[in-house]
Amino acid sequence: MNFRSRRWSLHEDQAEAQIREFRVSSIKRVLVTGGAGFLGSHLCDRLVADGHDVICLDNFFTSQKSNVAHLLSRPNFELVRHDVTIPIWLEVDQIYNLACPAAPGHYQYNPIKTMKTSVMGAINMLGMALRCRARILQASTSEVYGDPEVHPQTESYRGCVNPLGPRACYDEGKRAAESLFMDYHRMNGVDVRIVRIFNTYGPRMHPFDGRVVSNFIRQALSGEDITIYGEGSQTRSFCYCDDLVEGLIRMMNGPGDFIGPVNLGNPDEFTILELASLTIELTGARSQLVREPLPADDPTRRQPDISLAKQKLDWRPTVPLREGLARTIDWLRSVDISTYRPPTPNY
Ligand code: NAD
Ligand code: UDP
Numbered sequence: 001m002n003f004r005s006r007r008w009s010l011h012e013d014q015a016e017a018q019i020r021e022f023r024v025s026s027i028k029r030v031l032v033t034g035g036a037g038f039l040g041s042h043l044c045d046r047l048v049a050d051g052h053d054v055i056c057l058d059n060f061f062t063s064q065k066s067n068v069a070h071l072l073s074r075p076n077f078e079l080v081r082h083d084v085t086i087p088i089w090l091e092v093d094q095i096y097n098l099a100c101p102a103a104p105g106h107y108q109y110n111p112i113k114t115m116k117t118s119v120m121g122a123i124n125m126l127g128m129a130l131r132c133r134a135r136i137l138q139a140s141t142s143e144v145y146g147d148p149e150v151h152p153q154t155e156s157y158r159g160c161v162n163p164l165g166p167r168a169c170y171d172e173g174k175r176a177a178e179s180l181f182m183d184y185h186r187m188n189g190v191d192v193r194i195v196r197i198f199n200t201y202g203p204r205m206h207p208f209d210g211r212v213v214s215n216f217i218r219q220a221l222s223g224e225d226i227t228i229y230g231e232g233s234q235t236r237s238f239c240y241c242d243d244l245v246e247g248l249i250r251m252m253n254g255p256g257d258f259i260g261p262v263n264l265g266n267p268d269e270f271t272i273l274e275l276a277s278l279t280i281e282l283t284g285a286r287s288q289l290v291r292e293p294l295p296a297d298d299p300t301r302r303q304p305d306i307s308l309a310k311q312k313l314d315w316r317p318t319v320p321l322r323e324g325l326a327r328t329i330d331w332l333r334s335v336d337i338s339t340y341r342p343p344t345p346n347y
Contacts, residue, residue, distance in 0.1 A: 030096070033096070034098035043096060044071060047249075048077050055090060056078065100139070102170075114173055126181065147162075147298075165297040166297065196264065199213075200265070203241070217283065220329075221333060224287060229295060235271050237304060238266055239265045282325055
């Protein structure tokens with residue numbers, strides 16, 4: 001090899017080393033708590049597809065392995081059965097903290113455990129983030145606004161939550177977790193991110209979780225009556241899961257000084273009666289609507305103001321309800337719902 005070609009090969013070696021270094025630094029070790037759940041499993045799909053080294057941690061309280069079974073053979077995916085209320089030692093670069101029952105029927109099943117999951121889970125994961133210098137994102141919720149007097153809800157609104165009611169274990173647990181995130185950030189410099197997720201739906205929702213989208217589709221497909229709680233005039237704004245996952249990823253990897261909280265949700269607002277008639281239309285069901293009592297503290301209206309997410313993350317939802325609902329209906333038609341368990345009795 002003459003001098004000239006040796007110099008060229010040295011340059012090539014350096015360039016290759018730089019590319020390797022870039023790849024190594026852009027591929028992260030990512031922990032997703034609650035990763036086998038509805039949203040967590042879609043997030044794991046995306047992170048694995050993007051080449052990250054993903055650890056999915058879950059105690060399977062409201063989920064089952066089938067949500068992530070297709071990922072088990074992937075070399076960059078690991079599944080750990082663990083409860084976030086108990087400390088665990090892992091080395092990671094990013095943590096998405098999603099572990100928490102999310103459906104009212106699930107989080108009210110054992111309200112004390114729900115509060116422990118939010119609070120002790122946050123402390124354990126923030127401790128890990130502090131030790132590993134990892135960035136950590138908290139999956140908070142529109143429930144921090146309670147039954148809101150401000151409409152649509154902006155991040156500056158402080159909410160109207162009943163601390164004594166049956167939803168408080170979840171709402172106050174999530175509010176306490178937000179406080180912990182801010183305190184670890186201010187006291188210890190932990191690199192935090194907080195997102196407030198509004199009603200999100202899609203394939204892999206637990207068919208018996210009691211949430212309105214899963215209930216209505218399951219009832220319509222099995223020819224049962226569709227249960228309208230109260231008058232059905234209460235509103236929700238429904239975001240499709242793929243849009244939400246994109247928002248989570250943008251927030252985790254977004255500008256360093258933007259820690260949130262930021263609303264993530266679809267601002268298109270529907271009454272529960274409108275959702276029922278769209279479900280009947282798309283499934284072709286002959287179900288009748290039946291009235292049931294409105295649960296205590298059920299929020300009357302909910303719609304996210306997503307100006308901040310648009311401005312800071314250039315994020316907005318792209319899947320309209322009609323399209324997302326059709327995809328969710330197709331999925332629920334394709335699964336054997338007898339394989340889905342109710343919450344673990346001794347949880
Ligand atoms: P989900 O119930 O499908 O997922 C929650 C996951 O957390 C499940 O896999 C469950 O087994 C796991 N989990 C619960 N307690 C745990 C514990 N102590 N230790 C380890 N794992 C535990 O619900 P989801 O809709 O996917 O919600 C995911 C996250 O997003 C939750 O934190 C929820 O509060 C938040 N969120 C969701 C919505 C929504 O509309 N889907 C709205 C607002 C906030
Ligand atoms: N809801 C309903 N019928 C059902 C399930 C829910 O009318 O079978 C209503 C519920 O009272 C609430 C709305 O739908 O007003 C959304 O309920 P969900 O449990 O999905 O979520 P959240 O109340 O936490 O937004």
